Amino acid sequence: MSGFFRASAFIAATLIMIYGMVATSGHASSAWLILLLISAALVTVAVWPRLPKTVPSVQRTITRGTVLFMVGFLVLGVQLARIQVVDSAKISDRTAADSGDLVVQDPRHRLQASEIQRGSILTIDGKVVAQTVKNPDGSYLRAYPDPATGYLAGYYSPLLYGSSNLEAAYDSELMGVSGGNPITQWLDGILHRDRRGYDLTLSVNQELQDQANQLLGNQRGAAIVMNAKTGAIVAMASTPNFDPNKLYVNDGPQVNAETNTAKEYWQQLTSQADSPLLLRPTQGLYIPGSIFKTVTASAALQSGVAQPDTVYRDEGALTVGSRVIPEQNRPDNNRVDYTLADAYGWSLNVVFAQIGLQIGPQRLQEFAQKFGFGSEIPFELPVAISELDSDPSFLNTESSLAVTAFGQGQIQATPLQMALIADAVANGGTMMEPYLVQKISDEKGTTLSTKSPTSWQQAIDEKTASQMQQIMINSVQKGYASGAQIPGYVVGGKTGTAEVGGDKQPNSWFIGFAGKTDPEYVVAVLVENGGEGTKVALPIAHQLLETAVQLNDSK
């Protein structure tokens, strides 16, 4: 019985320690210290020596005292295991920053940064995005030769600002500490062999990326071109952006000069009102305007509320509750009957207000969620979460529901989110997981891992997707998106002119797809306060799609 009691005390102590290691916040949190104390007490109970009465008192007390010391050593051992192994990464990653500057960080990170030659980042066509070159004095310099791709790689400033974008997301691969063969890495570590980080090959095409940056020019905006079937990002542009060369600060003889340049440049970047450090395609949140009609139309079609040829009336204005929705988009002011497909092509707000009211708030919510609103898009870089409404009761009034249905109201979406909506239509209803890094390879060129396309979410069924595809193609053939036509190719799309309030110019949007016989690439373009979608975003998207399909054909 006593044996059973001791064994259970010991097992309980072990379980409490394991639970504590997993569940408590840190190795010195009071919860952990208390659990440790409890398990120490239990262990003491389990191993408490029982000595016969014949043993002299002093012998007994010495034995007991020694047992207590041993329990103390056991507790030290457990704590060591927690600090050195279980919490090791957590402890070494903890930093303190003061107005953006890292003031306390594990100095081993910066030593590693100056000792290991960081891997390169290349585009799929072999152009250098980021590379580390060795200075004659043995220190390293991280260089980003192309301003059109450098900011996408992100900055790398181990001594001052940490890192961002791909430099941050793939830090351990670029340093060669993970992503390869763990046994080789371990051997390299304990044998202190010279290590070189691994190289990343992006799915980005240099030519297309350059073009996207040029087309956006000095406007504030974002452009994404993505392979419709795989989710591979072929171009991802954000303007204005920054020069990561100027933020590089690493140990070496140039450290002081680098620090001065970086601080000055950082100051300039963070004081600029147009946020050059923000990667707009994934982190910018914008009201989508008419391109959101894609979601509303899909919801109507799949839920059986309407067919592509269902006819709606548009008499130039619609009163919903106390609100009058004016119509400025009719191609012919004398025509009042439009099918759903025509209304999409001519972007008729009055028709979509009616469709929205037919669908109702629940179904609109439901389809927005299916398209990814409210969830974090799985991506290598940090993404902002798109929202249908910021105030949960907003859609309950009819006028709000009506304006949301044509893309105004409280909707906030990232360009990446809108690109994925186009992808759902182009790819049989399924949105692919977008990705930038195609493969990771070592210095000898041996491929360590390749990205295999993964689908993310089924937004709509295949039938709805093919109906929507036809509607979007129709919109390019005889609608406001007709400027997007590419002779000899299938092109679908939707323009958006999103009112932003006040007397500011509207945000200019375009989403669409193109391919030889079926959609191969999807595109999303946004220009902040750019004006009409047809005039600003569409031409950019058109050229990007044209380059993309032609590049694909020439392969």
Next chain:
Amino acid sequence: MSSILRRFRFTEFQLLVAPSLMTVVGLLTIFLARTGSSRWTWSDIWVSLGYVALIFLMTLWFSATGFKGDQVLFPIVATIAGVGLLEIERLNPVLKAQNEGLGNVAQRQVIYLAVGLFLLWAMMVFVKRLDWLRRYKYSWGFFGLAMMAATVVFGTDINGARLWIDLKVATVQPSELVKVLLVVFLAAYLDDYGDLIAGSYRVWRFNLPPIPYLLPMVFMWLAALAIVVLQNDLGTALLFFGIFLVMIYVATARLWYVVAGLSSFAVGVYIAYQMFDRIAIRVQNWINPWADPLNKGFQQIQAEYTMAAGHIFGTGLGYGHPQYIPAVETDYIFAALAEELGLLGTIAILALYVLLVARGSLIALRADRGFPQLMAVGLTTILALQTLIILAGTLRLIPLTGITLPFISAGGSSLLTNFIIVGLLLRISDGSVKT
């Protein structure tokens, strides 16, 4: 011839082979890691060779004189001290600031080790009769008190704690020797009055000692608190009070004395914490060093980075970066070891201390009843508690304290005292010496 063979301490001799190889190979590793080449000469590792020669001379001398005491204790101590020697050698290049005075830190450590071994030898030679220690118990006690008082009055503050007296030639830490004097005094006192202290009258369910014998306990409690307040060192106070409680418990078998003593001490420390800022800083650092990561919390944070960097296998001797921890060679030498030897190494070092304490306890169990037994208990307790308190501080189980890690931390006073303790333990383990 056969008598020599019979006296030869084979066990001890064999057990010294492993630590000898460790110190020689370890120092070679450190040297090669530092130079980055594969060339070396014997003179590069003279320190370890000298150390090996010293420990073998010691065991041969034990054999030659026919010493019959414990054969395991000395090899354990030699191993731990060997680890300490290696780590000080390893840290030597990063401790440029401390490399003033007599030689550098590493050279001084070798000298201290040699003097320590000499003291161990001296204990064996001169303390032939333990009775001599016992007879002058009040003198020892008074001498200890005087030394503590001198530290408070003439002492210099290092890292906020007042534990050192600067003698210009060297800085000595009287509390190190005082803890041995405390053990000698307590062993003698408890041997004489232990039965009385165990309780002669009962109040409800508790046996209480007569009032005159209660006074020493109260005095000891006050003295420990005084160390906390006047010297600002919780570790030393905890150590002294802990030694006292363990010895009381062993002598009287009254567990509730320990419980009462510890809880009243905790209350006292809590009140002191409320009253004195200096103590509050250490406690604050224990709770959350990130509250002031650039100043007060800096040392603790760097130590944690260092320990976490070790992982399971460690970076390898000579390949870590212990230089970021201020005062690494004393307070946080264990963190430096943790980085370079990994969890496997730190557990091995803990195991060595476990063996040391277990062996000390075994010597105590086998010792003659009375004064020698109580002294063995006290001396073992010093080593055990000191290791537990400093390591618990390093690992943030309790606030960090300024006491040293036995045989490993740099610091002459501590190393010399530890060898005195081992010398006395070995003396006691030799059952042929009667009091």
